[in-house]
Amino acid sequence: MNVGVFGYSGSLSDEKINRVSGLALEVGKTIAQYGHTLYTGGRDGIMELVSRGAKEMRGRVVGILPDGEVGNMYLDTRIDTGMDFTMRSLILVKSIDFVISIGGEVGTLFEIISAYCYEKPVILFEGTGGWTDRIDKVLIDKKYLDNRKLIEVKKVKSIEELREYLEVINDKM
Amino acid sequence: MNVGVFGYSGSLSDEKINRVSGLALEVGKTIAQYGHTLYTGGRDGIMELVSRGAKEMRGRVVGILPDGEVGNMYLDTRIDTGMDFTMRSLILVKSIDFVISIGGEVGTLFEIISAYCYEKPVILFEGTGGWTDRIDKVLIDKKYLDNRKLIEVKKVKSIEELREYLEVINDKM
Amino acid sequence: MNVGVFGYSGSLSDEKINRVSGLALEVGKTIAQYGHTLYTGGRDGIMELVSRGAKEMRGRVVGILPDGEVGNMYLDTRIDTGMDFTMRSLILVKSIDFVISIGGEVGTLFEIISAYCYEKPVILFEGTGGWTDRIDKVLIDKKYLDNRKLIEVKKVKSIEELREYLEVINDKM
Amino acid sequence: MNVGVFGYSGSLSDEKINRVSGLALEVGKTIAQYGHTLYTGGRDGIMELVSRGAKEMRGRVVGILPDGEVGNMYLDTRIDTGMDFTMRSLILVKSIDFVISIGGEVGTLFEIISAYCYEKPVILFEGTGGWTDRIDKVLIDKKYLDNRKLIEVKKVKSIEELREYLEVINDKM
Numbered sequence: 001m002n003v004g005v006f007g008y009s010g011s012l013s014d015e016k017i018n019r020v021s022g023l024a025l026e027v028g029k030t031i032a033q034y035g036h037t038l039y040t041g042g043r044d045g046i047m048e049l050v051s052r053g054a055k056e057m058r059g060r061v062v063g064i065l066p067d068g069e070v071g072n073m074y075l076d077t078r079i080d081t082g083m084d085f086t087m088r089s090l091i092l093v094k095s096i097d098f099v100i101s102i103g104g105e106v107g108t109l110f111e112i113i114s115a116y117c118y119e120k121p122v123i124l125f126e127g128t129g130g131w132t133d134r135i136d137k138v139l140i141d142k143k144y145l146d147n148r149k150l151i152e153v154k155k156v157k158s159i160e161e162l163r164e165y166l167e168v169i170n171d172k173m
Numbered sequence: 174m175n176v177g178v179f180g181y182s183g184s185l186s187d188e189k190i191n192r193v194s195g196l197a198l199e200v201g202k203t204i205a206q207y208g209h210t211l212y213t214g215g216r217d218g219i220m221e222l223v224s225r226g227a228k229e230m231r232g233r234v235v236g237i238l239p240d241g242e243v244g245n246m247y248l249d250t251r252i253d254t255g256m257d258f259t260m261r262s263l264i265l266v267k268s269i270d271f272v273i274s275i276g277g278e279v280g281t282l283f284e285i286i287s288a289y290c291y292e293k294p295v296i297l298f299e300g301t302g303g304w305t306d307r308i309d310k311v312l313i314d315k316k317y318l319d320n321r322k323l324i325e326v327k328k329v330k331s332i333e334e335l336r337e338y339l340e341v342i343n344d345k346m
Numbered sequence: 347m348n349v350g351v352f353g354y355s356g357s358l359s360d361e362k363i364n365r366v367s368g369l370a371l372e373v374g375k376t377i378a379q380y381g382h383t384l385y386t387g388g389r390d391g392i393m394e395l396v397s398r399g400a401k402e403m404r405g406r407v408v409g410i411l412p413d414g415e416v417g418n419m420y421l422d423t424r425i426d427t428g429m430d431f432t433m434r435s436l437i438l439v440k441s442i443d444f445v446i447s448i449g450g451e452v453g454t455l456f457e458i459i460s461a462y463c464y465e466k467p468v469i470l471f472e473g474t475g476g477w478t479d480r481i482d483k484v485l486i487d488k489k490y491l492d493n494r495k496l497i498e499v500k501k502v503k504s505i506e507e508l509r510e511y512l513e514v515i516n517d518k519m
Numbered sequence: 520m521n522v523g524v525f526g527y528s529g530s531l532s533d534e535k536i537n538r539v540s541g542l543a544l545e546v547g548k549t550i551a552q553y554g555h556t557l558y559t560g561g562r563d564g565i566m567e568l569v570s571r572g573a574k575e576m577r578g579r580v581v582g583i584l585p586d587g588e589v590g591n592m593y594l595d596t597r598i599d600t601g602m603d604f605t606m607r608s609l610i611l612v613k614s615i616d617f618v619i620s621i622g623g624e625v626g627t628l629f630e631i632i633s634a635y636c637y638e639k640p641v642i643l644f645e646g647t648g649g650w651t652d653r654i655d656k657v658l659i660d661k662k663y664l665d666n667r668k669l670i671e672v673k674k675v676k677s678i679e680e681l682r683e684y685l686e687v688i689n690d691k692m
Binding site (some may be wrong): 044049086087090094104105106107109110113114116117118131134137145146147148 | 225257259260263267278279280283285287289290291304307308311318319320321336
Binding site (some may be wrong): 406428433434436440451452453455456460462463464477480481483484491492493494 | 537593603605606609613626627628629632633635637638650653654656657665666667
């Protein structure tokens with residue numbers, strides 16, 4: 001499957017990224033261990049960390065990049081979308097089967113909402129801060145982003161819970 | 174200026190659209206009276222109502238359409254983006270100076286967040302339901318969608334308050 | 347109708363643009379006189395000249411712009427596509443009913459081919475140089491760009507011939 | 520490197536595709552043997568044949584797809600661009616280092632011109648028919664598509680000549 005990861009962009013020394021860097025590496029490794037391909041926006045911050053994790057486990061990494069950018073050093077496949085930063089995120093969202101969200105500013109909120117619009121399951125990694133935690137407040141019945149209730153927003157609190165979710169998905173395949 | 178309007182799509186007989194149809198017409202008329210060009214997604218529901226209002230005041234109406242669609246009958250300018258429903262909304266957002274939001278499901282939430290990402294001022298028309306009212310719960314300091322606080326989200330409760338806002342903008346031009 | 351114009355971009359003092367500047371102004375005026383809306387890529391060179399011509403006759407002008415650009419001073423409607431220079435041309439092509447080509451480098455060739463792909467009639471203004479004249483060599487049966495022969499490529503040699511073509515189109519409406 | 524292949528789309532039983540199917544398979548195998556990743560538009564015809572060839576040599580295959588399509592069965596990486604058939608070809612062109620063209624109707628002509636616009640080297644596989652052969656007539660000095668002469672259009676007549684070209688490129692890396 002194609003698994004997306006959203007999250008904080010920016011320098012790895014940034015405090016809010018640094019705080020979850022170990023976790024991001026583990027998420028990348030876990031996706032690769034389950035044989036899934038990792039899709040990200042191809043840039044820095046969480047995108048770079050999960051990609052490094054996936055490559056450490058010899059996984060495949062795809063980066064969906066804004067116009068003219070080359071992306072981080074862990075990408076096997078680079079897609080130059082010719083689009084701006086925000087618009088290219090939609091091609092990322094459309095190309096994945098489900099997505100894991102780690103922290104993140106308004107760009108991550110944008111991606112979470114986009115995933116819901118395209119009916120792609122979103123897994124919030126709780127306790128990672130930013131919009132991943134804050135989105136909780138607006139969920140309808142703690143699970144949905146609109147009244148049609150088409151896609152459930154899931155939450156995991158640990159790598160173990162993430163593994164359980166991936167097991168369930170593998171069983172369904 | 175180029176003024177966008179977001180809101181419920183769907184049939185005009187839909188109860189949640191019907192409830193705000195008079196208001197939507199007035200918003201369209203008001204935008205035209207101030208000499209602004211109205212930009213919408215070009216389809217039905219609120220998009221059609223504000224466009225009809227603007228045309229009744231001989232305003233100009235631009236519709237940013239998904240691939241292959243012709244849009245409602247009130248459009249002076251049709252843009253066929255070649256893109257899907259969601260993606261084309263970003264071209265709408267990028268092309269406007271500010272936007273007014275009326276009710277709306279998750280597609281409207283997507284557009285509100287997009288406008289914030291592109292630093293376009295958003296005016297929530299309070300009491301119109303849907304995400305226009307619900308977004309309030311996630312605002313930081315009742316005004317912002319992220320910690321960088323670049324753009325204030327505004328609220329108006331009536332056509333009179335909308336006019337006041339448009340006066341302020343005209344004075345700045 | 348929505349009428350596109352393709353052609354040389356660049357400075358108006360450039361010799362190859364300067365040579366056809368009077369003609370480009372006349373084409374813009376003519377489009378406006380027939381009540382059509384002019385669509386261009388919104389930038390300099392031929393795009394600017396036809397737009398100026400259209401505005402002199404109080405016509406409407408739409409510019410389909412690359413990411414973040416504001417375009418020339420004659421645009422009534424600006425569309426910021428969020429895309430690169432080349433990609434945004436496809437939104438221009440999709441949004442028009444037919445197109446007139448004046449001179450032009452490989453970017454114009456790209457637009458002529460795009461118009462054919464989308465089955466939009468192309469009118470080559472003969473004698474204006476560049477790819478508008480050079481395309482002749484590859485036409486199949488002097489009229490088509492592929493063996494399916496879906497759309498005829500037309501040629502005009504003067505403003506009078508362009509008017510005749512516009513009359514025929516008006517009669518069909 | 521990322522190597523694109525353009526060419527006829529359509530059913531494999533179509534005479535003009537059938538005639539070059541052995542060659543297309545060989546081109547796919549060759550790209551994989553040199554360790555390059557194959558990029559195509561992800562659909563049928565030549566796209567499918569080269570992808571099958573690449574997979575037979577355990578190569579990597581990326582498909583850049585129109586909105587909502589799943590593509591042929593040989594894709595390792597699927598990108599859903601959310602765009603129409605023609606527009607999505609530009610993301611393909613932007614994401615590759617160079618491209619090989621085999622036969623093809625006006626859609627292939629569009630892709631050859633696009634590659635030139637983005638300054639990506641184009642290798643025409645001579646004798647494969649369609650626009651790959653026909654483009655010759657419009658080349659300036661038998662090599663260029665505009666007067667700026669930025670990128671040379673190359674031609675190969677056999678798999679051996681293609682291998683020689685790939686050797687030269689490998690030496691430069």
